Amino acid sequence: MKKNIFIFLAVIVASACASREKPGREEQQVAEEKPVKQVSVSDLLGKEWSLQELNGAPIVLDPNFPKKPVLVFEKDDNLSGNLGCNGFGGVYKIKEDGTIAISNILSTQMACANLEVEKAFTEVLQGAKTFEVENGLLTLKDDNQKVTAKLTAQ
Structure with missing residues (x-):
């Protein structure tokens, strides 16, 4: 047995x-x-990042105010830019594990067309968890690794 x-x-x-x-x-x-490229703060600094896509769709600008949203990372963990009409500022932190946290975004409150783009861009920035920089393209992803924004270096 x-x-x-x-x-x-x-x-x-x-x-x-x-x-x-x-x-x-x-x-x-x-x-x-395909080796994993370690991304650092230096990959973000010294550039004005121009928003190209938001939540998988290209940015559509108002013909009366065709200013493209931009993002600038500064050395002191601050960021600034333009949401398309309103200027903004905030704070970012790149953690040791390569993730990013963007918070405390404050913006001017001008009445503008395309406020839905500004609101969505703000939400995407605050929801960003990871990022990649390759060939002048900054890609932001949420906590589910879904691409939420694509920006090009200017």
């Missing part, structure tokens, strides 16, 4: 080990070809 139980367990263990697939050569190459 003990011999049968041992054989039964051995068959289960062997089949469990055999079902684990090792990544193929192609999968290993893909993983090796």
Whole structure:
């Protein structure tokens, strides 16, 4: 009886080990070809980041006030810019794990067209958790890793 139980367990263990697939050569190459780039504050500084896309859609400017929203990161953990009409300022912090936190955004309160773009941009900035900078493109992502904004360096 003990011999049968041992054989039964051995068959289960062997089949469990055999079902684990090792990544193929192609999968290993893909993983090796794209190294993770560590992004730092210096990648953000010294540039005016012009908003191109917001929540997956291109920015549509009001023809009467065609000023594109911009974002500027400053050395002292402050940020500033323009939401499209209203100027704004706030605070950012890049943490050791590479995540970003943007908070305390205050803006002027002029009555402008496209206030929905300004509101959405503010919400995206405050909801940003991670970012990438590659080839002059800043991509902000939320806590679900969904791309929420794309900005280009000017």
